[in-house]
Amino acid sequence: MNNAIKYKSKYHPAKIEEFARSGYTVRQICKKLNISPETFYKWKREKVDVSDAFERGRKVLSDSLVPHLRKRAKGFSYTKTTKEMQFTKDEEGNETREMVIVKKVKKQYPPDVSALKFFLNNRLPDEWQERSTIEHDVPEDSGIIILSGKISVDEWQKKQQQPKKQ
Secondary structure: OOOOOOOOOHHHHHHHHHHHOOOOOHHHEEEEHHOOOHHHHHHHHHHHHHHHHHHHHHHHHHHHHHHHHHHHOOOOOOOOOEEEEEEEOOOOOOOEEEEEEEEEEEEEEEEHHHHHHHHHHHOOOOHHOOOOOOOOOHHHHHHHOOOOOOHHHHHHHHHOOOOOOO
């Protein structure tokens, strides 16, 4: 890959959005554009149009998949129609062809538990995301730090600077 590729504001964001909309991974996008992942992430950090294009493309793809995932999660039915070519002769003996419905079968797809679980884990994470709970009994003066929940590095550092309770 050529890391010396010059960024083109009229070309690269449009292509990145197109590839993201098509479901390409960052690695695949880089290969298509002949750039390294490092270059891609640098452009994404430094160029708002690249970051916006990538997110727009991913959102279009996600938005188009959500209804299908919802459908699989809830289950659905559809009617499968089978047609065959029917040959007939008119009064003059001329052969005619016509597609006619031979049968209709209603097919039922039950709810897909995996699709339902995935949908709920991502749409309602506070209620449905799987979490592990580890109980501990560590004395406060042991020097072992136990973090629970989500905490940023900044919050952790501030917590470390606070005076210890005696």
